[in-house]
Amino acid sequence: MTQNSWTQDGSDGSAGPSGAPPVIELRDLEVRLGGRQILDRLSGSFSGKAIGLLGPNGAGKTTLVHTLLGFFSASGGSARILGQDVQQNSTAVRRLVGYMPERDSFIAGMTGVHFVRMMAELSGLPPREALEQAHEAMFYVGLGEARYRPVQSYSLGMKQKIKLAQALVHGPRLLFLDEPTNGLDPPARRRMLRLIRDLRAHPHMHLVFSSHLLRDVEDCCDEVLILKEGRIAAYCDLETERRSNRSFLNLETRGDDGRFLEAAAALGVECAPQTKRRLKMVLPEEVAVRDLYRLAAEHRVQLRRLSYKRDSLQDIFLKAMEGSLKPANPAGNNGQLSDSNQGASSHGGA
Amino acid sequence: MAVHDRAYRRYDGPLTGSLDRFLVIPRYALKGVFASRLYLAFFVLSFVPVVFGAVAIYVLSNEALMQLLSIEGPAAGQVSIDTNFFYYLLVAQGFLSFLSAVVVAPALLAPDLMNNALPLYLSRPLSRWCYLGGKASVLMGLLSTLTWIPLFGLFAMQSYAVEGWAWDRLWVLAAIFLSSMLWISVLTLMGLAFSAWVRWKPLARLAMVGVFFLSGALGQMINAIFFGRMSEPWGDMLNLFVSMRLVWRSLFQQTIRASELPVPYAWIALLALCALCVFLLSRKVRAYEVVR
Numbered sequence: 161m162t163q164n165s166w167t168q169d170g171s172d173g174s175a176g177p178s179g180a181p182p183v184i185e186l187r188d189l190e191v192r193l194g195g196r197q198i199l200d201r202l203s204g205s206f207s208g209k210a211i212g213l214l215g216p217n218g219a220g221k222t223t224l225v226h227t228l229l230g231f232f233s234a235s236g237g238s239a240r241i242l243g244q245d246v247q248q249n250s251t252a253v254r255r256l257v258g259y260m261p262e263r264d265s266f267i268a269g270m271t272g273v274h275f276v277r278m279m280a281e282l283s284g285l286p287p288r289e290a291l292e293q294a295h296e297a298m299f300y301v302g303l304g305e306a307r308y309r310p311v312q313s314y315s316l317g318m319k320q321k322i323k324l325a326q327a328l329v330h331g332p333r334l335l336f337l338d339e340p341t342n343g344l345d346p347p348a349r350r351r352m353l354r355l356i357r358d359l360r361a362h363p364h365m366h367l368v369f370s371s372h373l374l375r376d377v378e379d380c381c382d383e384v385l386i387l388k389e390g391r392i393a394a395y396c397d398l399e400t401e402r403r404s405n406r407s408f409l410n411l412e413t414r415g416d417d418g419r420f421l422e423a424a425a426a427l428g429v430e431c432a433p434q435t436k437r438r439l440k441m442v443l444p445e446e447v448a449v450r451d452l453y454r455l456a457a458e459h460r461v462q463l464r465r466l467s468y469k470r471d472s473l474q475d476i477f478l479k480a481m482e483g484s485l486k487p488a489n490p491a492g493n494n495g496q497l498s499d500s501n502q503g504a505s506s507h508g509g510a
Numbered sequence: 511m512a513v514h515d516r517a518y519r520r521y522d523g524p525l526t527g528s529l530d531r532f533l534v535i536p537r538y539a540l541k542g543v544f545a546s547r548l549y550l551a552f553f554v555l556s557f558v559p560v561v562f563g564a565v566a567i568y569v570l571s572n573e574a575l576m577q578l579l580s581i582e583g584p585a586a587g588q589v590s591i592d593t594n595f596f597y598y599l600l601v602a603q604g605f606l607s608f609l610s611a612v613v614v615a616p617a618l619l620a621p622d623l624m625n626n627a628l629p630l631y632l633s634r635p636l637s638r639w640c641y642l643g644g645k646a647s648v649l650m651g652l653l654s655t656l657t658w659i660p661l662f663g664l665f666a667m668q669s670y671a672v673e674g675w676a677w678d679r680l681w682v683l684a685a686i687f688l689s690s691m692l693w694i695s696v697l698t699l700m701g702l703a704f705s706a707w708v709r710w711k712p713l714a715r716l717a718m719v720g721v722f723f724l725s726g727a728l729g730q731m732i733n734a735i736f737f738g739r740m741s742e743p744w745g746d747m748l749n750l751f752v753s754m755r756l757v758w759r760s761l762f763q764q765t766i767r768a769s770e771l772p773v774p775y776a777w778i779a780l781l782a783l784c785a786l787c788v789f790l791l792s793r794k795v796r797a798y799e800v801v802r
Binding site (some may be wrong): 229257285 | 522
């Protein structure tokens with residue numbers, strides 16, 4: 161379950177409802193590179209298990225990840241990971257995180273298991289434990305049989321896997337995945353997404369998933385941050401979105417549906433006839449779709465079509481890119497969505 | 511957990527300290543360096559002058575052996591264990607350490623930069639200066655093993671062989687150490703800078719050799735062009751070998767002629783070169799380059 165806490169005033173971002181600090185907390189974060197403003201006063205606090213970073217090329221996704229990893233210095237504002245300031249406590253932050261870079265990254269002249277072992281030792285694991293963890297990580301990502309092959313001889317899919325292995329070998333609490341499915345064929349992509357979902361389910365693991373593939377993000381994440389030109393264009397709580405999507409239905413009926421509609425309304429279902437025999441319904445939480453089937457059978461109404469009214473991540477993304485999802489703060493305080501407005505952004509198309 | 515169990519198990523055991531983490535880089539790098547048998551053979555052969563030095567000390571301090579070998583009279587005085595002995599041995603070892611640096615240095619950073627490995631290193635609790643320090647320590651360790659460490663051993667050997675010999679010459683230890691460290695620093699920083707900027711190893715090696723010899727030629731050319739018009743041979747500031755030899759000779763208390771470059775300028779030239787290399791490394795060794 162996600163616990164996002166967007167703040168309108170950039171409040172101190174103290175511990176969330178569970179008492180734990182937010183996974184990522186941004187406060188007016190600005191980054192300038194090469195004389196150009198790349199990130200522009202980003203603010204927000206995220207505590208989801210898997211946070212998706214979406215945006216077109218050049219939106220600032222990778223820069224945000226690199227800034228959180230301490231590769232780039234903030235020119236203004238601050239960022240915290242699990243309560244640690246990324247600029248002031250970069251060593252402490254790097255103990256907590258794992259990073260799977262977008263580009264091919266490896267150390268030449270090493271076998272897979274030695275490469276992962278070295279990465280584990282650099283993260284502070286004693287040599288013996290590092291070797292054990294390296295073997296486990298290699299098996300976990302599916303490279304068990306290729307452990308003793310030189311890394312440079314790996315295929316693209318294997319290189320993606322070993323990047324994941326080195327990122328999680330030391331047991332990070334937050335895993336940054338930068339375009340993890342890049343260049344993978346469909347079966348390899350499915351396997352990678354399965355691994356990511358499995359990692360998400362781990363109780364001590366949080367993920368930041370940066371991608372331009374909406375479907376991958378939708379599959380794996382429960383919060384999504386959409387960036388555009390270095391600013392937060394939209395925020396979407398996918399868990400809430402999924403729950404709300406389950407309540408919106410489109411139906412096509414045959415037969416006399418008057419009594420069916422009355423009976424449904426008696427259950428608390430909101431009905432809005434669109435055209436003849438086409439209905440739009442909003443189900444209350446306690447009513448399930450099977451209740452509608454039961455009512456339809458009782459009133460001899462055929463349900464010829466039933467579909468969820470789905471406001472997909474793609475819809476949300478496109479609206480964000482078109483600018484129809486406005487940040488809450490009219491002063492343009494860069495996407496600091498208030499709690500009241502958050503629903504509007506999430507359900508924009510509903 | 512058995513390795514066939516593919517569930518993710520988070521490591522939550524004890525962690526090593528920062529020194530252990532720092533030493534991971536040189537440990538793995540040295541493994542890579544000595545994986546080459548050719549280099550291993552060269553490294554072992556680099557101790558030949560030291561072995562000759564040790565034999566000389568042993569023979570010259572052993573009168574019975576000298577008599578047995580019929581080394582006596584004026585011949586015995588041709589080789590003496592004094593300041594010059596250590597100076598010339600350091601020159602020989604310095605040249606061999608230069609060759610070692612040419613072989614090893616370009617392989618230290620270039621592969622990491624070519625394969626984008628820096629983000630992997632720097633996303634761990636390791637700063638880029640620690641990373642550079644770890645890589646530099648490989649060269650510093652290797653070159654120390656070739657220069658001041660064996661010479662200290664020979665000094666100790668001579669001190670043991672000839673009673674009272676060392677007390678008047680303790681400053682030679684400082685001269686050996688300072689001379690070696692200056693040379694090692696220059697070679698290390700230059701080697702790493704070339705490795706960072708010239709990512710193709712053979713070219714980086716060639717460039718490193720070229721800079722030493724071309725800088726010498728350039729320095730001599732400047733001296734020749736401005737001969738008689740310059741109060742000092744300023745061109746020698748560009749000649750790395752000459753500058754280094756001047757500093758060494760001054761440290762070993764040898765005579766510096768008035769026609770030579772003043773020693774402080776030789777120091778300035780070498781330290782400026784080191785500073786330039788540090789600057790070049792700081793520009794290149796980053797997790798990601800910023801394209802302007």
